[in-house]
Amino acid sequence: MSQVSVVIPAKNEEKGLSKVLPELVALNIVGEVIVVDDGSTDNTVKICSELQVSCISHPYSMGNGAAIKTGARAASSDVIIFMDADGQHQPKDIERIIEKMSEGYDMVVGARDRSGQASYARYLANGFYNKFASWMSEHKVEDLTSGFRAVNAEKFRQFLYMLPNGFSYPTTSTMAFLRSGYSVGFVDIDVLDREGKSHIRLWKDGIKFLLIIFKITTLYSPLKLFSGISASLFVSGVAYYVYTYLSFERFTNMGLALVLSAMLVFLIGLISEQISTLFYKR
Structure with missing residues (x-):
């Protein structure tokens, strides 16, 4: 040894x-x-x-x-x-x-x-x-x-x-x-x-x-983190959309904002994952 x-x-x-x-x-x-x-x-x-x-x-x-x-x-x-x-x-x-x-x-x-x-x-x-x-x-x-x-x-x-x-x-x-x-x-x-x-x-x-x-x-693993955040925002947005439609028979901007935020967060995670891959490729 x-x-x-x-x-x-x-x-x-x-x-x-x-x-x-x-x-x-x-x-x-x-x-x-x-x-x-x-x-x-x-x-x-x-x-x-x-x-x-x-x-x-x-x-x-x-x-x-x-x-x-x-x-x-x-x-x-x-x-x-x-x-x-x-x-x-x-x-x-x-x-x-x-x-x-x-x-x-x-x-x-x-x-x-x-x-x-x-x-x-x-x-x-x-x-x-x-x-x-x-x-x-x-x-x-x-x-x-x-x-x-x-x-x-x-x-x-x-x-x-x-x-x-x-x-x-x-x-x-x-x-x-x-x-x-x-x-x-x-x-x-x-x-x-x-x-x-x-x-x-x-x-x-x-x-x-x-x-x-x-x-x-x-x-x-940025995508793993951002995917979780994105999924939470997406589910919240859809749930709020359904809630406002059933309660008031209309959709609100808040639900749309949450869904769009979910999409942006996911895209940020996807880009971060590619950068991370290149970073460790060294």
Whole structure:
């Protein structure tokens, strides 16, 4: 089994790194560990130096996704493991994830259960994202937002320009792999309590995640989304037409407007689907 590169984006996560890095260094399967210091003001750089772990520092905080891009460009192995720096992910699970990769997968995601979610609200939100992504891709997505995953390095780098600089790189990369016909698998993992305070803000980042879901939807399969909206408008328009005719023996402009809107939305979806096809043809 060949060695892998481990990339860890970190911003003021000295407690988590002190716990995780010694375990990673001791694993034979790990060829290199790259910590991307995203503008930390703690002892992140010092800890990496003491453990002789490669550390790439951003001059200022550019975001979790930007750190992932930096680490992916610097990694030298054919397979990259991405982990969070907060101590939740257990290095011992890397071998199980890599074993799954050896079955022919291009990406393998460490999937969390209910106990692995930071809060009940996060659990509900992630459940919605998983179901929505599964519906769009017609492939069961067990954990869309998990930051613990293994990827084929060459294929992952194809999508670096698509990844946002914020916290949603897992969402974007998973959907991009599925859209491009690359195989994505999942392995159940147990996560520990994080060290320190989370940088994610529930409502603000939750709204961002939701917007990114719709953005990825329009990139992944826009016709599927627009067809649903179009069908809803069309049914509403016809129903309103029938209602006004039976109730007042006349048709109204509102019914016509809904039907015409349905046709326009469908045509927009059709054009978007063609653009998306050309986009992924690259």
